[in-house]
Amino acid sequence: MAKDTSDCPSPAQAPVLLTVCTTCRRDGVDPEAPRPGALLLQALSGTDLPQGVSVRGVECLSACKRGCAMILSGGATRWSYIYGDLDPDQHLAEILEGAAAYAATEDGLVPWRERPQVFRKQSIARIPPAPLPDDSPSQE
Numbered sequence: 001m002a003k004d005t006s007d008c009p010s011p012a013q014a015p016v017l018l019t020v021c022t023t024c025r026r027d028g029v030d031p032e033a034p035r036p037g038a039l040l041l042q043a044l045s046g047t048d049l050p051q052g053v054s055v056r057g058v059e060c061l062s063a064c065k066r067g068c069a070m071i072l073s074g075g076a077t078r079w080s081y082i083y084g085d086l087d088p089d090q091h092l093a094e095i096l097e098g099a100a101a102y103a104a105t106e107d108g109l110v111p112w113r114e115r116p117q118v119f120r121k122q123s124i125a126r127i128p129p130a131p132l133p134d135d136s137p138s139q140e
């Protein structure tokens with residue numbers, strides 16, 4: 001029997017989420033100044049995000065030595081990415097560009113040359129999509 005997927009968004013329409021750590025410190029930044037991640041979250045929240053993209057803040061992504069850090073994720077079929085060493089003064093436009101390209105994919109895999117430099121050079125890790133119902137565990 002075929003599954004009814006009429007209420008499910010197509011993978012390229014699944015919401016994309018930017019999750020920004022608001023508590024990271026950065027080398028060379030005054031410890032009493034607002035945290036760079038809080039500034040990045042504020043900048044992203046105050047701009048026109050690409051269609052289907054939203055943003056939220058969290059406290060700590062366990063990438064503290066690479067702050068400020070952010071996750072790019074989007075639904076059950078897309079790869080997720082963790083980026084670090086982000087600078088809210090330098091990387092806002094590239095993050096928006098990269099999020100738009102990511103949102104246009106079904107699997108989260110934007111061709112390397114089409115990724116903004118910050119996404120090419122400052123990726124900490126990528127995380128595979130959640131298993132699909134048709135996935136079967138490998139037998140080894």
Ligand code: FES
Pocket residue numbers: 021022023024025059060061062063064065067068069
């Ligand atoms: S405080 Fe930002 S990743 Fe830990």
